[in-house]
Amino acid sequence: MNHWLIAPILIPLIGGFLQVFMGYAPLRLRRTLGLITTGLLLASTIILLMMAADGSYRVYAFGNWAPPFGIVMVLDRLAALMLFMTALLGLFSHLYSMGRTDVDSRQFHALFLFQLMGLNIAFLTGDLFNLFVAFEVLLIASYGLLLHGDGKQRTIPGLHYVVLNLIGSAMFLVAVGMIYSVTGTLNMADLAVTIPTLAADKLPLVEAGGMILLVVFALKAALIPLTFWLPKAYAAATAPVAALFAVMTKVGVYAIIRVYTLIFGENAGALAHLGMDWIFPLALLTIVLGMIGMIGSAGLRTLVAWQVVVSVGTILAAFSLLNEAGLSAALFYLVHTTWVAAGLFLVVDMIAAQRGSATDKIVTAPRMPNRTFISVMFMLGAVSATGLPPLSGFFAKLLIMNAATPGVAMAALWAVILLSGFISLVAYSRAGSIVFWRNVEGHINNPEKLTFPHTVGAGALIAMSIAIVVAAGPLSDYTDATAEQLRDASAYTSILDARMVGEDES
Amino acid sequence: MEIAYALIIGTLTFAGVYLVLRARTFPVVVGLTLLSYGVNLFLFSSGRLMTGGQPIIGSTEVYSDPLPQALVLTAIVIGFAMTAFAVVLALRAKADTDDDHVDGTRRTDLPEEAKHTNPPREETGQ
Numbered sequence: 335m336n337h338w339l340i341a342p343i344l345i346p347l348i349g350g351f352l353q354v355f356m357g358y359a360p361l362r363l364r365r366t367l368g369l370i371t372t373g374l375l376l377a378s379t380i381i382l383l384m385m386a387a388d389g390s391y392r393v394y395a396f397g398n399w400a401p402p403f404g405i406v407m408v409l410d411r412l413a414a415l416m417l418f419m420t421a422l423l424g425l426f427s428h429l430y431s432m433g434r435t436d437v438d439s440r441q442f443h444a445l446f447l448f449q450l451m452g453l454n455i456a457f458l459t460g461d462l463f464n465l466f467v468a469f470e471v472l473l474i475a476s477y478g479l480l481l482h483g484d485g486k487q488r489t490i491p492g493l494h495y496v497v498l499n500l501i502g503s504a505m506f507l508v509a510v511g512m513i514y515s516v517t518g519t520l521n522m523a524d525l526a527v528t529i530p531t532l533a534a535d536k537l538p539l540v541e542a543g544g545m546i547l548l549v550v551f552a553l554k555a556a557l558i559p560l561t562f563w564l565p566k567a568y569a570a571a572t573a574p575v576a577a578l579f580a581v582m583t584k585v586g587v588y589a590i591i592r593v594y595t596l597i598f599g600e601n602a603g604a605l606a607h608l609g610m611d612w613i614f615p616l617a618l619l620t621i622v623l624g625m626i627g628m629i630g631s632a633g634l635r636t637l638v639a640w641q642v643v644v645s646v647g648t649i650l651a652a653f654s655l656l657n658e659a660g661l662s663a664a665l666f667y668l669v670h671t672t673w674v675a676a677g678l679f680l681v682v683d684m685i686a687a688q689r690g691s692a693t694d695k696i697v698t699a700p701r702m703p704n705r706t707f708i709s710v711m712f713m714l715g716a717v718s719a720t721g722l723p724p725l726s727g728f729f730a731k732l733l734i735m736n737a738a739t740p741g742v743a744m745a746a747l748w749a750v751i752l753l754s755g756f757i758s759l760v761a762y763s764r765a766g767s768i769v770f771w772r773n774v775e776g777h778i779n780n781p782e783k784l785t786f787p788h789t790v791g792a793g794a795l796i797a798m799s800i801a802i803v804v805a806a807g808p809l810s811d812y813t814d815a816t817a818e819q820l821r822d823a824s825a826y827t828s829i830l831d832a833r834m835v836g837e838d839e840s
Numbered sequence: 841m842e843i844a845y846a847l848i849i850g851t852l853t854f855a856g857v858y859l860v861l862r863a864r865t866f867p868v869v870v871g872l873t874l875l876s877y878g879v880n881l882f883l884f885s886s887g888r889l890m891t892g893g894q895p896i897i898g899s900t901e902v903y904s905d906p907l908p909q910a911l912v913l914t915a916i917v918i919g920f921a922m923t924a925f926a927v928v929l930a931l932r933a934k935a936d937t938d939d940d941h942v943d944g945t946r947r948t949d950l951p952e953e954a955k956h957t958n959p960p961r962e963e964t965g966q
Contacts, residue, residue, distance in 0.1 A: 507883050
């Protein structure tokens with residue numbers, strides 16, 4: 335039992351409750367409290383990250399019910415990395431929202447914090463049904479956040495998003511029911527122990543359940559052919575929300591990595607690597623579709639939204655290579671792409687506020703009044719996202735391509751990844767040159783001044799790309815160790831023997 | 841009992857999927873509701889069907905599995921909240937776009953006055 339584990343859940347929960355009851359408090363007070371909450375959250379995840387670095391598993395059992403009977407939270411390297419990545423992203427997106435976005439609604443901060451709480455539960459939980467509950471917590475907050483802001487353009491993408499995710503939740507429950515009906519447990523560690531011992535006549539039900547789960551996670555991760563809801567929804571959301579949503583697809587990716595290394599991993603007997611032969615071609619197709627989307631984007635927001643699709647494909651392609659190097663590279667790329675895509679969403683929002691009625695459309699417009707900082711940030715973000723040296727995208731893609739072993743898979747992976755880098759370079763150059771260089775005569779009325787929350791929020795996320803390059807050694811050591819830990823699923827099942835409070839005396 | 845139970849789940853899911861694929865928001869919301877009914881019944885059956893069983897040890901000879909009951913209870917609560925949200929959202933979409941089409945579009949080939957007096961009811965095939 336380690337009580338630190340629930341800190342990333344309790345902090346946003348308490349902070350969010352305070353915000354709910356303080357809807358009519360002065361905006362300054364709400365902002366200060368919100369920032370304190372996300373700051374504390376970041377601090378607690380750093381503590382967890384340092385705890386997890388020793389490679390052992392830490393358990394928190396709710397109500398002191400021993401697993402597999404109670405719900406457990408499990409901290410390992412992967413969970414700690416995801417928590418830290420989300421908390422850092424959450425802090426800077428939250429800061430950015432204080433520039434302008436949070437004025438529109440009294441409940442913005444509460445929804446934002448509840449979303450962070452749902453994400454943290456999803457990363458920490460060691461129970462399949464609790465993962466469903468975590469998905470619902472973060473989804474209901476995301477529904478509110480997606481519709482946040484005035485104007486009617488969000489209603490229809492929001493409706494599509496809600497209906498799709500409700501169907502996804504229904505399928506999740508079906509999968510959970512199928513797996514439970516045979517195994518009699520939903521604790522992930524217990525499932526990893528039970529599934530290899532199942533009789534052959536019971537396997538088809540578990541196999542079907544596992545495949546349906548994969549469909550649900552692929553819907554969250556926006557893998558082809560379940561990807562088409564993403565660009566519209568992300569392009570319609572306000573900037574800090576879109577930045578936070580950059581991590582939403584990664585929750586689906588995280589769930590795939592967790593469930594298909596632990597429950598259906600190497601040790602799963604007849605069901606080892608269930609569905610992975612589907613993931614690889616679908617991931618490559620997702621990258622190709624993302625490239626087409628990037629080239630065809632009419633607005634900068636849509637462009638970055640398609641960038642998110644490309645990144646999901648890249649992560650899953652690297653993961654489905656099914657070797658340790660591929661998994662490590664996938665995690666390295668995941669951290670890089672989440673921060674950079676979120677930073678780009680924020681930079682694009684700053685661009686849109688400088689261009690009057692042209693907003694984020696890729697068309698010629700009068701020269702932007704405050705362009706120096708924004709254009710440098712856009713260039714850094716674009717260079718990093720396309721994977722040009724010397725920024726983090728280059729190293730991430732290099733690691734992924736290194737991980738492929740010679741063969742057909744390597745040829746396909748190299749071709750698609752190199753091509754995607756080239757095509758996204760073309761897309762960003764085209765967008766950047768039109769937006770920044772091709773100016774027409776005219777005057778912009780009331781361009782937005784650069785404010786502290788905007789410059790620091792967006793600047794810090796883009797600067798993380800440089801930070802990743804500086805800390806590339808420690809980070810790749812960490813992801814290597816994470817991949818090694820994930821490969822050894824039998825160690826995870828040791829949490830079933832974790833001692834509860836009060837058992838120490840006996 | 842098993843056959844009747846399975847048929848009910850199948851019928852609910854069939855009707856739910858059919859309605860979700862309609863182009864108007866109201867059938868879609870009803871379809872989501874039916875789908876969640878079917879799913880909840882399915883989840884309930886994962887603990888095996890029995891009559892007279894009790895989930896408490898020592899109370900009876902026949903035990904029923906208490907966990908699926910707890911799961912279904914959670915799923916019902918969550919599904920109920922989500923449906924309420926979907927209804928409100930569908931109403932807002934109707935108010936914002938003057939149409940209950942799921943894509944928010946209205947037919948453009950009708951004369952101007954017909955759009956206001958008599959909203960088109962045909963499917964647009966999307």
